[in-house]
Amino acid sequence: YVVFRRPGTIRKIQGPPSPSWIFGNTLQLLLSAQYGEHEFAWQKLYGAVYRLKNCFGEERLMVSDPAALHYIVNSSHFEHAPTLENLIYLLYGLKSLVSVPGTFCAHESPYTQSLSIAEEHKSLRAALNVGFTAAAVRGYQSIFEKAASRLTEELHNSSSATIDICPLLSFATLSTIGEAVLGQSPEDLGEELIQNNLEIVKLAASQSRRQILADAVTSRLPAWLFRAAARLPTPTLKTIRAAKRLAYELGDRIVQEKRAAARDGLDTDGDLFGVLLNTDASGTTKNGLAGDVLAAQTALILIAGQETTATTLVLALRELARLPALQADLRSEIAANAESLAYDSMPLLNAFIKESLRMFPVVPIDDRIARQDTVIPLSEKITLSTGEDISEIFIEKGQIVSIAIASFQRLKSRWGKDAHEFNPNRWLQGSAYSGGEALGPYANLLSFLGGPHNCLGWRFAISEMQIFICELVRRFSFALPEDDTVRIRLVNTLMPVMSNGQKGAPLIVSPIS
Numbered sequence: 460y461v462v463f464r465r466p467g468t469i470r471k472i473q474g475p476p477s478p479s480w481i482f483g484n485t486l487q488l489l490l491s492a493q494y495g496e497h498e499f500a501w502q503k504l505y506g507a508v509y510r511l512k513n514c515f516g517e518e519r520l521m522v523s524d525p526a527a528l529h530y531i532v533n534s535s536h537f538e539h540a541p542t543l544e545n546l547i548y549l550l551y552g553l554k555s556l557v558s559v560p561g562t563f564c565a566h567e568s569p570y571t572q573s574l575s576i577a578e579e580h581k582s583l584r585a586a587l588n589v590g591f592t593a594a595a596v597r598g599y600q601s602i603f604e605k606a607a608s609r610l611t612e613e614l615h616n617s618s619s620a621t622i623d624i625c626p627l628l629s630f631a632t633l634s635t636i637g638e639a640v641l642g643q644s645p646e647d648l649g650e651e652l653i654q655n656n657l658e659i660v661k662l663a664a665s666q667s668r669r670q671i672l673a674d675a676v677t678s679r680l681p682a683w684l685f686r687a688a689a690r691l692p693t694p695t696l697k698t699i700r701a702a703k704r705l706a707y708e709l710g711d712r713i714v715q716e717k718r719a720a721a722r723d724g725l726d727t728d729g730d731l732f733g734v735l736l737n738t739d740a741s742g743t744t745k746n747g748l749a750g751d752v753l754a755a756q757t758a759l760i761l762i763a764g765q766e767t768t769a770t771t772l773v774l775a776l777r778e779l780a781r782l783p784a785l786q787a788d789l790r791s792e793i794a795a796n797a798e799s800l801a802y803d804s805m806p807l808l809n810a811f812i813k814e815s816l817r818m819f820p821v822v823p824i825d826d827r828i829a830r831q832d833t834v835i836p837l838s839e840k841i842t843l844s845t846g847e848d849i850s851e852i853f854i855e856k857g858q859i860v861s862i863a864i865a866s867f868q869r870l871k872s873r874w875g876k877d878a879h880e881f882n883p884n885r886w887l888q889g890s891a892y893s894g895g896e897a898l899g900p901y902a903n904l905l906s907f908l909g910g911p912h913n914c915l916g917w918r919f920a921i922s923e924m925q926i927f928i929c930e931l932v933r934r935f936s937f938a939l940p941e942d943d944t945v946r947i948r949l950v951n952t953l954m955p956v957m958s959n960g961q962k963g964a965p966l967i968v969s970p971i972s
């Protein structure tokens with residue numbers, strides 16, 4: 460109790476009562492039957508900043524205020540919170556881009572020795588970004604189109620009209636990353652790696668009270684002890700370790716193959732890994748990334764880029780199935796553009812994608828910890844339990860702050876009175892956002908986060924979604940089954956979950972003649 464409990468400076472900030480000392484509000488936040496059930500009600504009651512209890516009486520600040528979010532996302536005073544840091548370590552290892560802190564800088568940080576780490580993140584990110592610029596992503600269009608037509612073929616060949624689209628989209632998005640980034644066809648990725656990736660998704664779908672408690676305890680362990688515990692031979696840890704090892708081995712094999720190809724005088728620039736290795740005729744890296752650094756990014760790119768895009772697409776298709784008029788309008792727009800398929804110039808298609816990202820940010824809460832005492836500005840005053848109004852919040856080093864992405868994206872003050880409705884039309888007259896703060900790399904949304912760790916692959920994801928949606932909607936119509944029981948739950952990321960507790964989203968898929 461003494462270890463876990465520390466006096467906070469945020470105690471006077473209002474928030475819901477905690478139903479339990481052990482779990483605080485975490486069960487309501489993380490295990491509600493439908494994501495947001497409690498969170499959105501709390502936002503309505505307490506405003507854009509409120510206080511919640513974590514396990515064992517620890518307090519966290521839930522923030523959806525735009526000025527505060529802008530500060531937190533971009534400030535060097537915050538880093539990934541310990542639970543997230545542990546997950547990142549387990550899934551991706553210490554050398555991956557996301558593990559390298561990106562926000563430390565010399566003039567603000569007392570940790571001068573960390574300067575090189577900040578530089579490391581910046582230069583690694585700049586190197587990897589070569590494969591994610593607008594021009595590079597345009598070059599992947601044919602890969603997306605090939606994967607989309609493979610997907611439609613599978614749907615045509617399905618023996619049943621009601622199809623769970625989750626595994627099909629997971630495989631399709633994995634295959635595009637395999638080809639664009641690694642230069643590997645789905646067959647080359649290896650059955651074991653594909654199965655392990657799918658296994659990780661299943662594990663992630665098993666959020667439970669036990670997991671919440673385990674996270675609360677392990678987040679307080681010193682890093683060395685957590686890393687030692689991560690070697691325990693439990694089935695879950697074994698699967699995660701195997702997935703990370705297989706991804707590294709795959710990356711390493713590709714690096715060796717590229718070097719050998721360069722020695723044989725062959726062109727190795729056809730995919731991102733080849734470009735980044737930048738080998739000369741002797742197979743030695745010239746000014747590209749070192750082979751082991753590149754191989755260490757394989758797990759991150761495979762996992763971060765696959766399920767995120769697949770889940771956004773699944774949830775978007777469910778909305779189309781729910782809204783037949785929108786589906787018909789979108790199909791007409793696609794038909795009218797069938798010749799050119801200039802995806803960026805199709806207003807409804809892009810409005811639909813933005814609205815899907817707004818309503819269903821697959822990472823709806825992203826936790827940070829304050830690295831030092833700091834003051835968070837607010838765009839609107841909040842009233843403390845003492846009746847005092849404040850326009851900034853002082854927080855102490857070690858305070859957990861939740862970037863409440865989903866709540867921000869439903870703020871009525873920024874998105875309008877119908878912020879909780881799925882309404883793509885809000886984007887048709889320009890930006891749907893009415894605030895002054897520039898947040899996130901795309902459409903003022905935080906679905907791809909913002910700041911130094913914003914999503915590297917956001918253009919990749921948007922282009923892939925444009926192409927998949929066009930191909931699917933012009934070939935099929937989608938409807939929800941009558942007995943639709945799917946709920947959107949938070950299981951590390953947002954996920955459609957069926958009544959049996961498994962990930963899944965069955966839709967009635969009918970070919971269009």
Ligand code: HEM
Nearest residue numbers: 556557763764767768771822907908912914915916919920
């Ligand atoms: C709809 C699809 C996607 C969503 C919603 C999404 C969301 C995010 C978010 C929220 C983060 C920040 C995580 C954090 O630091 O707490 C992130 C980081 C990242 N994403 Fe994505 N992502 C998507 C697709 C992709 C794709 C397709 C790729 C690659 C092919 C990708 C690669 C990455 C990488 C490498 C990072 C780490 C960046 C860094 O730490 O500097 N993502 N993404």
